[in-house]
Amino acid sequence: MPRLGLWLRWSLRDLRSRWALVLAIGLVIAIGTGVNAGLGSMEDWRVDSNDASFAALHAHDLEISLTEGTTAAAGSLSRLVNRIPAAGRVEAVEERLLLQAQVEVGRPGTGSLLRPAEVVGSPIGPRGPRIDGVYAESGRPLRAGDEGRPVAVLERGFAAYNDLPPQGRLHLPDGERLRYVGVGGAPEHFLVTRPGGGDFGGAEAQFAVVFTSLRTAQEIAGGRSRVNDAVMLLEEGAPVEVVRRQLERALAAARLSGEVTTLVEEPAHRVLYKDASGDQRLLDVFAFLILAGAALAAFNLATRIVEAQRREIGVGMALGVPPRELAIRPLLLGVQIAFAGTLLGLALGLMMGEIFRGVLEDLLPLPEMRTPFEIGVFVRAAAISLLLPIVATAIPVWRGLRQTPVEAIRVGFRSARGSGVAGLAKRLRLPGSSVAQLPLRNTLRAPRRTLLTVLGIGAVLSVLIAFLGLIDSFDATIDRSEAEAAQGNPDRIVVSLDGFHSARAARQVVEDAPGVAAAEPQLTLPVTLSAPGAEGFRGAVTLLNPSSPIWAPTLTSGAAPRPGGREILISEKAAGDLGVDVGEEIEIAYPQRRGSGYEEARASVRVSGLHPDPFRTFAYADSSIAAAAGLTGAANQVSATPEPGASTNQIARALFRAPMVASVERATATTELIRERLDDFLGVLRVIEAFALALALLIAFNSSAISIDEQRRENATMLAFGITPAKTMALAVAEGLIVGVLGTLVGLCGGFLVVSWVVSHTLPDTLPDLGLVIEIAPGSLAAVAAVGVISVALAPLLSARRIRRMDVPSTLRVMD
């Protein structure tokens, strides 16, 4: 009886003769498992990096933020904190002054930049601010000696986006000059967000954050010893919510308008953690599809290799070899593929760690990045890569062992296999000669093989179409928002004021600026919109003139808010989320002026109409809300139309030193920021796209190589009858074309389903403020169709040499 040694030697000889195929199938599995492991680790990597980064810079546990335009005497907020009952649990408190301003930054060689900015003034200890520390990515951080000096650190994203050097100079509107000594960041600004921009972040591209000392910020604000913010660290285990409620009561008692927020409510913190989990759901879909594609392909390919050994299994049976021993050799093939897949998968998994680390560093500017090799995730993927080829080889072995030895050792016509479902096409008189019909007939003849190949290619292509579909959907959504912001007045600019000012004075300031043709003051208030039975959300309501010659929102249904009618115009997305329609009531919570500060007030308003902007945060109301808020005649924005030929930059420069002006931007600036952010996010998907493409090509090549091997006698017969190798290859290409078309159709359907699922199930959690439009552009469809069809159809050409050099006589005499 043959011993194990013989089977092992035999198997090694098998390996020598087809190592390339074993390696190629191993690579298919490796891409599937490696990408799966890499994508599966993303959430852990991001959460670990977030935790480490927030901890390293002592991110605050609680923050008191006074309402816009409200300040308090320095020391008053610290005293307020120290007087609450749980003051003993507060480990440290620091007062800060946050200012909205414009900055002009010198840029070597390309002129200076003028951008809206936030100046964050914090007390500077020996290593910078103790709470919400500022790290320096390049240059140096702030230190004790910088207190009161015109020295700052510039936010890294802004510097990187605008190619700014690690040190330079900043100019502020009132003539203040700051020297920035480094570029870096702080926990609140790991991700820079702006009001109205949703949770996308990405504002760093056009919004500068300047970290400086508290005294320097106070100097910039006019030299008064005022603060508008306080951050605290609590003792380990301190009841955050209890302390927060006590602080809220203390604020109210001190008649100070503001809010107390926890770290988890901080936009950067909330978005970073929420994105980590939300993005993972999306990545899991891609990871599953890549793995499924690889699994189907590997299963198909391994099965087809072992099918070729069935006759040898039969011969062994005829010789009386026990079935369990006969199974050893083909199963060893599975083991070889499994090992190749696991080893390559391990290498690829480690490589993915490096690739995704780079992608994450671009996406998440965190001071601490943690991308360790996630053993657990990889072991899960490796288990699949080990099991898959063994199962794939076990099935044909089992089928081979079920046949009788007589059947197994039959040669020639007696071993002829069935025609699959080719019979379905025999009554169908297709155009073209019998030669031309061969490709279709061959695909029908082996339906299982065709199906597995089609599904494998389809799964991988669905990743590509999903990727492109998501980009198209984002683009279509942002285009819609941009079109709404620019409609009727594409050059419109928005001038943000540094607080609430007289509307008349604000209009005058802007209209007086050179290059401004017309201006209209606006009042935009932060609001929370809610309705019974629906989860409320934060937004901004702009009180505007519905018959404004400068800009008014488009109406998709209903009407503009009537003056004095306590009505509101909300987006279709907001109406959908709140479950209301035109004519129904919703509740808004808005700031109401009380003495020198603001308190939250609530009002029930009627939905007068809907607008098409996909951002649910944008709402518009009549001026009666201004009266209710105690802000009649006030404005904090001015919408303006430039004169023909005047640029936003020219107007921004003209208004740089104007009183009350904080920033000047194009009306479409928010959507431009979102596009920037989207590009960063797409970096992750581009890695997947590259691997999906490689996988599709590998599957196509392996499948065609095995097909050509399986059909070698048919090819030899054609060559013997005088059909040229070129035509024989053309038939193989046509067969590939059919499989490619079918695979692409499956991929397109699968991709559309994935995009629909992501848009309707994942993104509402990740990006709740955005009503994404599902769109797959014809260009994307054409691109994926081209990749799918062309790569699979042309794959046989890689085996052209085998056809050209085929030993026709020997092949024709093969008895199998």
Place this chain on the structure above:
Amino acid sequence: MDARSSARTARPAPAPSPRESLVELTGVARRYEMGEVTVTALEQVDLRIERGEFAVVLGPSGSGKTTLLNMIGALDSPTEGTVRILGRDITDASRSELFAFRRHTVSFIFQTFNLFPALTALENVEFGADVSGRGDARAVASETLERVGLGARSGHFPHELSGGEQQRVAIARALATRNPILLADEPTGELDFRTGVQILELLHEQTHEEGTAVLVVTHNREIARVAHRVIELSSGRIVSDAPNPGGPADISELRW
């Protein structure tokens, strides 16, 4: 015509008078380099096959029978000598010329049939007519399939046919090309006696009715009895090439 009835009624054909030479091999040798060893498959082969001739090539395994067939079928080229088919020297013909030559001059029948499993019997035959560029391939295929007695099985796939039926389809495929030379490599090797006789009858009929030159390679001496001419090969050389003494035997007399 039913192949079985034709087998019973077939009479020995008279030896052909000198006619047009279709195949002419002069001083043909074929050697293969196998590492440091040179294997001689054919040596100094001179051979002439005429239109309407039914020739059988006999010889043991390794004698060069198949190599000879491959030379005539333009599947292989000689190391020495010339191969002329229909008066044209194909020894130095280009690849594309050889492919065209195969499409229009020779057709093959194989021991293992080599039918296309995804095509029906009719479509397999149609393939032969298609590649040689015959006018209405479908009509030619139907007619040829009827001729080999398989008109009723035209819609069946190869795996639905018996071995004899499959080989008859293969013959019909070769006949449908209407090419003047038919090369058969062990055409009855896979078949039982009864079916083998039917196949020989079909080939014989082709030489008589269409004037096709049929060259059959076999190791079965019994088959040689029905040939006009028997060529024996040994170690790559023609050791005997002569008409059947007393003329071809009646196919019904064959036994193996």
